[in-house]
Amino acid sequence: MGFYSGWIMHLLYLVLVYLVAVLVVAAGGVYISRQRRSRLSTSSKKVLSAPPGVATRPPDRTQPKVAVDLKPAQTDGSAFVASPKTEEKEPPKSLSAGLSKTRGVIGAALSRMKLRGGLSEEFWSELEETLILGDLGLEISRDLVSKTRDAFRQTGLNSSVEAIDLLRRQMLADLVGKDRSLGLLGEAPNLILLVGVNGVGKTTTIGKLANYLANNGSSVILAAGDTFRAAASEQLEQWANAADVEIVKGNSGGDPASVIFDAASRARAIGVDVVIADTAGRLQTSSNLMGELAKIHRVAQKAPGTLSEVLLVIDATTGQNGLSQAKSFSDAAHTTGVVLTKLDGSAKGGIAFAIERELGIPIKFVGTGEKIGDLVPFDPETFVDEVCG
Amino acid sequence: MFDGLGNRLDTVLNRIKGKSRLTEADVDEALVEIRAALLEADVALSVTNNFVERIRSVAVGAAASRSLTPGQQIVKAVDAELVRVLGGESLKINYASKPPTVFLLAGLQGAGKTTTAAKLALHFRRNGRSPLLVAADLQRPAAVEQLRTLGERASVPVFSTPTDPVSVAKAGIDEARRVGRDIVIIDTAGRLAIDESLMAEISSISQAVQPNYTFLVIDAMIGQDAVNTAKAFNETLSLDGVIMTKLDGDARGGAALSVKEIVGKPIAFGSTGEKLEDFDTFYPERMASRILGMGDVLTLIEQAERTLDEEVTKKGASRMMEGRFDLDDFLEQLRQVKKMGPLKGIMGMLPGVPKELKDVDIDDREINRIEAIISSMTIDERRNPRLIDGSRRQRIASGSGVQTHQVTGLLKQFTEMQKVMKQMGIGPSSATRRHKTKSNARKGRRNKR
Numbered sequence: 001m002g003f004y005s006g007w008i009m010h011l012l013y014l015v016l017v018y019l020v021a022v023l024v025v026a027a028g029g030v031y032i033s034r035q036r037r038s039r040l041s042t043s044s045k046k047v048l049s050a051p052p053g054v055a056t057r058p059p060d061r062t063q064p065k066v067a068v069d070l071k072p073a074q075t076d077g078s079a080f081v082a083s084p085k086t087e088e089k090e091p092p093k094s095l096s097a098g099l100s101k102t103r104g105v106i107g108a109a110l111s112r113m114k115l116r117g118g119l120s121e122e123f124w125s126e127l128e129e130t131l132i133l134g135d136l137g138l139e140i141s142r143d144l145v146s147k148t149r150d151a152f153r154q155t156g157l158n159s160s161v162e163a164i165d166l167l168r169r170q171m172l173a174d175l176v177g178k179d180r181s182l183g184l185l186g187e188a189p190n191l192i193l194l195v196g197v198n199g200v201g202k203t204t205t206i207g208k209l210a211n212y213l214a215n216n217g218s219s220v221i222l223a224a225g226d227t228f229r230a231a232a233s234e235q236l237e238q239w240a241n242a243a244d245v246e247i248v249k250g251n252s253g254g255d256p257a258s259v260i261f262d263a264a265s266r267a268r269a270i271g272v273d274v275v276i277a278d279t280a281g282r283l284q285t286s287s288n289l290m291g292e293l294a295k296i297h298r299v300a301q302k303a304p305g306t307l308s309e310v311l312l313v314i315d316a317t318t319g320q321n322g323l324s325q326a327k328s329f330s331d332a333a334h335t336t337g338v339v340l341t342k343l344d345g346s347a348k349g350g351i352a353f354a355i356e357r358e359l360g361i362p363i364k365f366v367g368t369g370e371k372i373g374d375l376v377p378f379d380p381e382t383f384v385d386e387v388c389g
Numbered sequence: 390m391f392d393g394l395g396n397r398l399d400t401v402l403n404r405i406k407g408k409s410r411l412t413e414a415d416v417d418e419a420l421v422e423i424r425a426a427l428l429e430a431d432v433a434l435s436v437t438n439n440f441v442e443r444i445r446s447v448a449v450g451a452a453a454s455r456s457l458t459p460g461q462q463i464v465k466a467v468d469a470e471l472v473r474v475l476g477g478e479s480l481k482i483n484y485a486s487k488p489p490t491v492f493l494l495a496g497l498q499g500a501g502k503t504t505t506a507a508k509l510a511l512h513f514r515r516n517g518r519s520p521l522l523v524a525a526d527l528q529r530p531a532a533v534e535q536l537r538t539l540g541e542r543a544s545v546p547v548f549s550t551p552t553d554p555v556s557v558a559k560a561g562i563d564e565a566r567r568v569g570r571d572i573v574i575i576d577t578a579g580r581l582a583i584d585e586s587l588m589a590e591i592s593s594i595s596q597a598v599q600p601n602y603t604f605l606v607i608d609a610m611i612g613q614d615a616v617n618t619a620k621a622f623n624e625t626l627s628l629d630g631v632i633m634t635k636l637d638g639d640a641r642g643g644a645a646l647s648v649k650e651i652v653g654k655p656i657a658f659g660s661t662g663e664k665l666e667d668f669d670t671f672y673p674e675r676m677a678s679r680i681l682g683m684g685d686v687l688t689l690i691e692q693a694e695r696t697l698d699e700e701v702t703k704k705g706a707s708r709m710m711e712g713r714f715d716l717d718d719f720l721e722q723l724r725q726v727k728k729m730g731p732l733k734g735i736m737g738m739l740p741g742v743p744k745e746l747k748d749v750d751i752d753d754r755e756i757n758r759i760e761a762i763i764s765s766m767t768i769d770e771r772r773n774p775r776l777i778d779g780s781r782r783q784r785i786a787s788g789s790g791v792q793t794h795q796v797t798g799l800l801k802q803f804t805e806m807q808k809v810m811k812q813m814g815i816g817p818s819s820a821t822r823r824h825k826t827k828s829n830a831r832k833g834r835r836n837k838r
Binding site: 198347 | 425428429430431434497498499500501528529530531532534535536537538539542581582583608610611612613614615617618635637638639640641643644663727728729
């Protein structure tokens, strides 16, 4: 009695966990290491691949603008990383808006660089810091800058403008050529499942997506699959009204998978093209909730029609934890794309770049505001300009 | 993917171990790793750079001390500095002499304000207060309904009127006076720090109600933007403290450090789960080791306590102490540990796990495979694996859908594990092994002590 109380009990927990972990790793070692080797070889290939079109193409985009931007910039020495607040208010809705903003900031920094003469060590580390500030993560930022640096040296370029253009192209090379369209060509109804951690904006995104698809001529039904969060289905209902689409709801605390199945059945019965299903937010560390998500995914696959897209919603303010989110959600529900929300804030959303680059999950849409029209297809150029700015 | 500071410094210091004196360059190299560890934990760049500069002198001191383990000393110094910054004065709530005491919650969209409001209300109610929740988020669809539902769960009344946020907040305080509630918690709409009109709105709410405490609610998963957000909210509202949410995830939570540096006010509470009870005082020590990736034992223990069945764990532990931990016990424990979530996450929280082990890509399906293999054994075989001959092995393999060498591998590993346990001093010493019964085994251990 009382022998296992207090810290001894704690110690035992730890020992047990440790032993199980050790044994699982050891026993799994044989084939894991085999898998790893093959995975490593493919990934290293990816890392080594040179950027297409590096060569000597003139930096057409930025060149003419530099002269304009040589006007005196911030003098506090942080011009390159600072982002003027007044300009940031404008959401990155069009390519040109994003570009002009970028040129403003980069141009200001460049003028300072040029005055210092040549490309100093400081220039490269400021470039790296810009990417870190954009939440691309240390490793990717270092990698991008060091590759840019190599390419810069090899091509005999000499201005910082050209260096930054190289970096842009380096980043674009990771993003171009991906299929970012929604695959909605399966047997109707096509089911789109939205997943993600709490508070990233899943429900709002569904409202916007319903509006987007309806505007593009699809008929849509919403499935209120978040039966957990208080008033989540009421929130979705308001979006359904705004987008003028039907909604299928279940009971609060009910089985989310069956709500989604019902919505698909209803869509099949009345001949609707697309079902967009909400799910409760869940942290990827909760194994119970991730298990529930896997079940939702299985049921969605068996529901009438086709499970066409599983979109992971990522909040642009998310830091490096985004990678862990993407990994776990892909394991549980085979994510087919990312929706990057809240890009109208001061966060750059660089973690989405990291997710696409590391895990190959393409960014498909971006959310840029609270209004129903504030959802646009992802545009790599605008995004890269934002991050580089 | 992410290396904790401990591992990062080990790599550097292994290289320079043989040196009798560490040069400035060596220290610089260590600082580079400290910087990397902080950035990977999402500590804001400017905060990271300042922090590293502050650590420099400590690191030089540690390096010069000719200690055998300068690395450990540097890690300790960094940890101490983190705790100092994260901790400092804690928030002590002084209730207004003329009630109600008013709390205003502000933050970005999706940070968890509404849930936090209800958690805070429950916290006060349990401390013998009588809070009133005021739903002033009229922006997000159904936010008021959400707070009403949560208020019901917390047994705390919720007030709202469909007017405008400033009027709701003011009317809420009048309502609290009228019905005699001594605490008012005002939930507000999420807003971006760069949205001038919404920032002006929250500023007018604040001026209208003159809150006793204004808290910034911030998501533990936030990245570099934490600085901009904290700065803007602090300038607009002059915050009294910070509440961190979603600490139950696996984010390293560097934002805590960033926000603390910017706001300079205590991180008052941490939110650690979806249930309303999952809300607690913030622990700087835990956050420090979490940011450094040095293992978060306390969190692990809490997680274990929440998910593991104490009886089953006790049984497993006592079998272990008696040196009779067999495959059947292992299966039982395996199923328990499985409940705690992905093994990789658990390993990350365990201190002292060798780097090699942490680097392995752990496939959690491996647990299922092991579970299947052991489940395919008879009870006798689990108790006494030596029974398992060629044909039994064949049967177990086909029963669990694996190759026979995988069964063999598992058995071999289990034997290894038993050896490790002995090395760790778990189980009876050889002198007491003969005792078969529980009480004897225990007596044996006590005598030994």
